[in-house]
Amino acid sequence: MSGPRWLTGFLDSPSRVAEPFWSAVTGSGLSARRGPGGEFATLLPGGGDAYLRVQVVGDGPARCHLDLHVEDVAAQARRVVGLGASVVLSDGELVVLRSPAGLLFCLVPWRGEAVRPAGGRGLVDQMCLDVPRAVFDGEADFWAAVTGWERRPGSLPEFDFLVRPDGMPLRLLLQRVGGDGAGMHLDLACDDRAAEVARHVELGAAVAWTGPRWTTLRDPAGRPYCVTDRPVTGP
Template sequence: MTARSVLVGDVSGWWEASLRAVWCPGEVAEGVGGVVIVRWVTGFLDSPSREAEPFWEAVTGWSLSSRRAGGRFATLVPGRGDACLRVQVVGEGPARAHLDLHVDDIGAAAERVMGLGADAVADLGDVLVLRSPAGIVFCLVSWQGERVRPAGGDSVVDQLCLDVPAAVYEPEVEFWSAVTGWPVRATDLPEFSYLQRPAGMGLRLLLQRVGGAAAGVHVDFACTDVDAEVARHVGCGAEVVRRVPGDWTTLRDPLGREYCVTGRRPLST
């Protein structure tokens, strides 16, 4: 039995309803085993409405593409480089984020990723929805040639932070390193580690040890001046949640989705 053949039925909740509406099923070649080569990473902003989309256009400085899939799906297009952030209207549930891994062969990648401990959520034809051992939902999609990191200025969408409950943090870090093939690197703060992305990759993956029981994903900006960048975001409609002087500030977008502005320099490795 292949990984694709078990990704059927037994799917419930907002993921099935929203993703089936957004993605058009198609035939994708199956494969077996092997190493997953992650060609690109995309962050997705999943929202119950379009209300926050003008906000994300403003804070990223990127333009919203024409809509697809009946108006539910669009891409934030940078002025230079390949897109790494998209929006979709899910119709229910709170505003949140997830990540897509772009690969050459979805079937072969699914076989490998499920062998590492991921669970099947849904097979939508040209997208496979999976869940990591800690409960982080992610998708496997076909690589479309993305290879150029978006250009940065005073700020840029820099990384996706995977929020992982402390009790399962170490095995989850190992899982994501094995899935991507990217080595784990320590940071100055013990609650964080990151995966060293290849040169040119649009988004870095940061993993954060959190005290709660629920795993999730949020977007991080890098910038040259945290205070000035936070003020800009607040002027666009964000709300400050928490400040960590010298490191980062957590904010909420107009739909209540949390994200961070960090002191990492734009276009850091």
């Protein structure tokens, strides 16, 4: 059975305060709102298929999760549970699960998405899974099995990554972190990090940390994310 045909990164927030920021950063429009309380919307790129969405969750802190678009939600849910996930919610159309390390993700129907949007000066192109060192190897193996993507060591010892198929909009990076809690954050590739960071700050972000290869910022909702030196046209 094949893995996901498409990935969507979700920005989960207590309010809509960061939505104009992410629309501006990505150069995307915002779709009509969906859900009983209008909690969902899609960031619509200028070309290609959408792969970023926003959700008002009503509690904090602001965070991220992944949707995996699959051909058969029920069958994939059974497979993923067999790999170590636990079901949080199933409503027939989608299944919400928790990974062995505690990361929330969803299985949703694939609707034919296939065209990765092109980047401009910057491109949201990676979801980083921040995993405590004590459970890192098991969690990395879990995601490799769920996706069917090869696990490889990163350029720094704290990172591994999964080799995404051509055309997939989001790469998956796994980072060894301290503490007991796992989380996710988005990363952007860019051609000029200093200029891209300055653009984000002008739009409302705040710099949290700057290193030799990436800068960590917080969006207007306080959600951490990174602008990296990885090229926009990279794999």
